[in-house]
Amino acid sequence: MIIVCQQCQTRFHLDDDATRKSTFVARCSVCGHLFSAYRPVRTQAITFIDLEKVRQAEADDTVMAISNRKGGVAKTTTCLNLGASLALYGKKVLLVDFDAQANLSLCLGKRELPTFYDAQKAVSRPLDEFIVATAYPNVWLLPSGRNMVLLNKNYFGSRDFEFLLKDRLETLEAEFDFILIDTPPSIEFSTLNALTAARRVLIPCQCDYLSTHGVDQVLRLIALIRKKSNPLIESRVLLTMLDRDTSVSQMILSKIKRLYQGQTFETLIEMDGQLKEAQILSMPAIHYSRKSPAAKQYIQLAREILVATDRAAVSAP
Ligand SMILES: Nc1ncnc2c1ncn2[C@@H]1O[C@H](COP(=O)(O)OP(=O)(O)OP(=O)(O)O)[C@@H](O)[C@H]1O
Ligand SMILES: [Mg+2]
Structure with a gap:
């Protein structure tokens, strides 16, 4: 042999x-x-x-990045509502706002707080000093803000820069069941760090024609990251903003299912105006209106992930 x-x-x-x-x-x-x-x-x-790899896989299972090269496909909305849904199941969740637009922080009513950039400037201070509680039980936030753009300027291209977030998060993994990272729609310091830190990537894909191009780009990037810095990274596509009443949405839905066979979540997120209303009030939709279609679907998504990651799901929250 x-x-x-x-x-x-x-x-x-x-x-x-x-x-x-x-x-x-x-x-x-x-x-x-x-x-x-x-x-x-x-x-x-x-x-x-390879025992070393198995051990690493078990340890890293906590971290999930939400990423797509295309803007406005519901990355931030998914990060917020999936995180809040996992928390409803009793899981401790850290949301990492790694986008300088700071939309996730704004959606939780958090402004002008110290960010990961500040944490990098004070490496001797543990990262958990920069984490803030939110209004929702079991949900914590590492906020973003304007100075996050300086990460790109100061660190991009420096030796092993893509491991900076991973190294800091490793100190927190024992404290949380899930760490979800929201990323910007561009390939830069934040995205490369998030994809290096994450064991899984959730790729939201809006049900429109151009969105699949963004998915292809992120899949190509993931393939590179797999070779270079994160051999165990896995990804799955989440269909968002589906309008069941239009034939265009139905056509794109079947195209995406065909293209990414076996790589999509069962759960689909439908177009739901109540998500926007919730945003105005700086709330996750699942707390604004638990009965709205998208709120129910995000809770269903949380359940699907709990089952897939072998974290025994409790009965419906
Ligand atoms: N299921 C939905 N139904 C209706 N509106 C939605 C839904 N999901 C997201 N939206 C809306 O779409 C817009 C874009 O969503 P979001 O900010 O989450 O996208 P994003 O991918 O994070 O954008 P960016 O690339 O700018 O970070 C927001 O106004 C949000 O309220
Ligand atoms: Mg966003």
Whole structure:
């Protein structure tokens, strides 16, 4: 049989009789990497489990970025309402506003507060000193503000700059069940940091023709990030602002489902005027009107994510 070191990719021929065990540990004689291996059945290729990667996957499961290269597709709305919905299920949620427009902070009525930029300027202070409580139980916020544009200017291109957020969030992962990061519609410091920190990416896609181009761009970026800085990153598309009454929406819905087969959430978010009303009052829609269609759908989305991430969902909140 052939075994391949997961670290340096060196291939070794191993006598089939070398071990009769279904699982065994091997050490690479080239780089010294230690890994476990098992063969589920004789006829299948041997599958190797890289214990280091498994541990990392478990630890990083908390962080999810909300991203799309296109503007106005409901990234911020989704971050806010999904976060508030997960909180209804009793989960502790940190919302990270990583967009200099600071729309997420504004939607929660938080203005002119210290931001991640300020936290970077004071690296000796723990990040949780910059986190603020919101009016909603179980929902916390790392606010954004005008000085967030300076992150791009001061750090973009510097050595390992894309790991700055990941390194700071790692100190908080034990405190929260979910950390959701809202990103801007451009590829810059914030987006690259968010995609490096996140284990999962939720890509909101508005049900219109041009939105799929934004999804393609973000998927290409995710493929690059997977190679460079975040090998375990996964993504899923969320259809937003669906208008079931128009045939255009229905056509685009079936096109998107075909294009991203198996990579879309079951839950769909419909067009709902009450989301805009809630925004004016700086509230998540699920607290403004729990019975509105989009509020119910965001709660359903939270449930879908809880089930997918094996975090036992409790009965409806
Ligand atoms: N399901 C919905 N029904 C009706 N309006 C919606 C819905 N989702 C979002 N909107 C509205 O669409 C607009 C854009 O939403 P949002 O700000 O969340 O998008 P975004 O992707 O974060 O934008 P940006 O790229 O500028 O950050 C907002 O006015 C919001 O209220
Ligand atoms: Mg936004």
